[in-house]
Structure formats: structure tokens, C-alpha cells
Amino acid sequence: MDWRKEHVIVTGAGGFIGSHLCERLVGQGARVRAIVRYNSRNDRGHLDDLAADVRDALEVRALDVTDPFAVRDAFEGCTTAFHLAALIGIPYSYAAPSSYIDVNVRGTLYVLEAARAANVARVIHTSTSEVYGTARTTPIDESHPLQGQSPYSASKIAADQLAESYHRSFGVPVAILRPFNAYGPRQSSRAVIPSIVAQALSGASEIRLGRLDPSRDFTFVTDTARAFVAIAEAPQAIGVVWNAGSERGVTIGELARTILALTGSQARIVEEAERVRPEASEVYELLADSRRLRELTGWRAEVSLEEGLERTIAWARRHPERFRAAEYTI
Secondary structure, three states: OOOHHHHHEEEEOHHHHHHHHHHHHHHOOOEEEEEEEEHHHHHHHHHHHHHHHHHHHHEEEEOOOOOHHHHHHHHHHEEEEEEOOOOOHHHHHHHHHHHHHHHHHHOOOOHHHHHHHHOOOEEEEEEOOHHHOOOOOOOOOOOOOOOOOHHHHHHHHHHHHHHHHHHHHHHOEEEEEEOOOOOOOOOOOOHHHHHHHHHHHHOEEEEOOOOOOOOOOOEEHHHHHHHHHHHOOOOHHHHOOOEEEEOOOOEEEHHHHHHHHHHHHOEEEEOOHHOOOOOOHOOOOOEOHHHHHHHHOOOOOOOOOHHHHHHHHHHHOOOOHHOOOOOOOO
């Protein structure tokens, strides 16, 4: 696939994964229309962190994906669409579930309608490993049942089903990528890895976390961005769900101890009740089976957890102003 011939649109471009995806697409020569959420500060999110030559190559548009008119206009002339715009914080979904329906479900509906109207050649819709809920069997392949254990995961299940329905009902060329716990530079301390890193680098005597026993499959963000591109390049990917994970599980407690060792922190790890999910909402184990994606495209995670953590810590050391280590952010 010659990306120099592609006019790409990325929703959620100002987000953590979206900014890394834009960076990769520009590097491959694509013309990229980067969609960021409109705000009065003209804040472009993490796109402002990109190198000047990458920023200059982007066509940035600010809009809200819950406005169908703006979304439809933005899709005109595009050949490939990556839909990443979403509300993603699980704790915040307990406090504001209606917002998740608005952005994650209605926003996806408007994206699919816009892609349909514009005759986009391929749409890569972003799911999440959270739609699987606590694993019934591991590793988790794409046939695992879907379980809505939080308003966030329920909204993403609904969005995924909409995407599948638009492919089956209207022939919209949709592929669904299900990333497992992306992490890396630029991620906010809303997520567990930057939260631990920020607390460790702050010199705090305690690292405050939720439950320590849940296990996750952490995948470095550049590998996740590569998975998006791999799916877009494979015509056989259309109409199918694809897992992308490192295929290595680690508990939150083990993760925290590794980060403390890498940062040289002597802090004590404690569970804090405020950070614990409701019992039936906690997802206890997520471990990817990415064989389907590997067999089709050759993709596999290349960055080890240890190397990825070192890169993430190095970035956090350079950007201490990005973190409020003493605060719990939902």
C-alpha cells in the first residue's frame, strides 16, 4: 500500500494513541487530516508534542464528533479513516455514563454515516480489550464473549456492534482493532503506568493504587500504532475484529515493583479505597491472543515491557509539569 496516495482522517488525533498514529502515518507519507476536539483554547492535545515537521504536515480540524454535520463535512475527500475519538476513563464513566453514550456511541454512529456518505475505502474502528471483561479463558481471542463491566466498556461494546452492523447492513468497509492496554510517552496520569511513574518520580513515600492483583497485557504505544497501519494495509481485515496485545500478562503489583526498581524509588505500595473499582466491575485478567493479526500481517509487539517502561520514565522525567502526582484523577 502506497500511503503517499492516501488521504487519511484520524478522529481523536489529539489523544495519546491518536497522536502516535498521526506521527506514524505522516512518516509513511500519508496526507493526514487530524481531528481534535474543539475547545476555546485552541488546544490540539498531544499533537502539540509532535516534532515541528510532523505538525506542519497535518491538516488539523477542531470539531466535536457528537455533531453529525461537522463530522460529515470532515470526511469529504478521505480514502482511509481511523476512528479513535472516545471518552476512555473507566472511573469517570461511573460518574458520567451519559457522556459515554453521547461520545462513544452516537459519535461512532456519525463517523460511520460520514464514512458511508464519503465512500471511504476503509474504516478502522477502535475497540478496547475492556469489552471482554474478566477473562473466562486465557489468552483471550476474538471469539471471547463480550461483557459490559463498566459504563465505559458497555459504550464500547455498543460502538463495536454499530460498526459491525454498518459493515453488514450497508457494506461500509469496517475493520475493528481491539488494543490491549497501550502505554508510553504522552499518556496522562489518569492511566495506571504514568500514575505509578509520576508518584515514584515525585519522591512520595507511598505509591497509592487500586487493587494490586488484576493482571493486564501492556502494549507499547508505537506497537499499537503499527497495528492500526497493518490492519489498514490488509484488504482481508475488513469485516473482522483484531486483537493487538503483547501476549504477556503482569499484575498491577508486579508492574509497580518493576517501576519502583527502574526509578530507584523506595516508596511503599498501598491500596487506596478511592481507587478501587466496584467489585463486580473490576476486570481481573486481560491477556491477548494476537495470533489472528500476526498470521494475517506479521504484526507482533516489538517493544518489551521493560524497554517500554524505561522510555516512558525517561519521557516523564523530561516533562514533570504534565503530572499531578499527589492527586487521584478519574
